[in-house]
Amino acid sequence: MVSSPIGIFGGTFDPIHFGHLRMAEEMAEALDLAEVRIIPAGQPPHRDAPATPAAHRLAMTRLAIADNARFRLDDREVRLARASYTVDTLADLRAELGHVLPVWLLMGADAFLGLPAWKEWRRLFDLANIAVAYRPGYALLQSDSLNAELRQELGNRLVSEGGRGKGEGKNPGAPHPSPFTLPSSPAGSIRLIPITQLDIAATDIRARLQHRQSVRYLMPDAVHDYIQANELYSPA
Ligand code: ATP
Numbered sequence: 001m002v003s004s005p006i007g008i009f010g011g012t013f014d015p016i017h018f019g020h021l022r023m024a025e026e027m028a029e030a031l032d033l034a035e036v037r038i039i040p041a042g043q044p045p046h047r048d049a050p051a052t053p054a055a056h057r058l059a060m061t062r063l064a065i066a067d068n069a070r071f072r073l074d075d076r077e078v079r080l081a082r083a084s085y086t087v088d089t090l091a092d093l094r095a096e097l098g099h100v101l102p103v104w105l106l107m108g109a110d111a112f113l114g115l116p117a118w119k120e121w122r123r124l125f126d127l128a129n130i131a132v133a134y135r136p137g138y139a140l141l142q143s144d145s146l147n148a149e150l151r152q153e154l155g156n157r158l159v160s161e162g163g164r165g166k167g168e169g170k171n172p173g174a175p176h177p178s179p180f181t182l183p184s185s186p187a188g189s190i191r192l193i194p195i196t197q198l199d200i201a202a203t204d205i206r207a208r209l210q211h212r213q214s215v216r217y218l219m220p221d222a223v224h225d226y227i228q229a230n231e232l233y234s235p236a
Pocket of ligand 1: 010012013014018019023106107108111133199200201202203204
């Protein structure tokens with residue numbers, strides 16, 4: 001049985017790109033994760049349904065992570081016939097993994113700021129820790145977009161600005177972050193992890209493809225080749 005912490009990384013991955021992959025890689029390193037479960041959403045409740053069928057999003061994700069021993073594709077949300085909610089996915093995982101293993105829910109600062117709109121969002125803290133990837137020097141606690149209740153949770157649950165030691169995260173030129181030395185609790189804490197900023201978004205990739213523009217070097221070649229072979233995101 002796995003005893004090191006595991007990471008859970010959900011998204012629509014329509015398509016998966018280097019922003020996602022690098023974020024998961026740096027989080028895995030900073031939190032010393034034994035495994036990162038990549039969980040493509042089936043029918044995301046908080047946004048429009050992904051235009052791309054789940055089978056393609058799964059196939060692209062599988063190709064993207066094939067050479068990473070720590071990343072594992074988990075298709076439980078696309079197997080559901082109904083909308084998938086993170087709180088239910090985590091409860092499902094807890095039923096399999098037990099309640100002792102530290103679990104880290106990985107997300108970008110944009111996703112974190114939207115947390116109060118998620119189903120039973122406070123219950124997420126009973127089920128997992130949350131690691132927020134953010135731009136070094138970005139003052140998340142001071143953000144105008146931070147809802148008051150979430151600010152309170154963040155204030156109570158924030159463990160440390162991880163990876164580079166207190167304050168060093170503000171220096172984007174700092175040397176390689178070392179893994180956390182603090183042990184992870186099974187659930188309930190929040191850590192902010194400064195990561196390399198790759199300003200890549202799936203929305204932008206889809207728009208470029210719609211306009212017959214290049215998307216090479218924004219994602220692994222295997223994903224790029226898959227998009228071409230299956231004529232995904234082509235102009236109508
Ligand atoms: P879209 O543009 O369609 O909204 P996206 O590229 O933002 O897609 P999602 O699948 O919505 O990707 O995001 C899944 C998770 O990945 C979220 O937690 C989001 O914050 C994070 N994420 C997305 N893009 C990046 C990026 N470039 N760097 C770091 N994290 C990212």
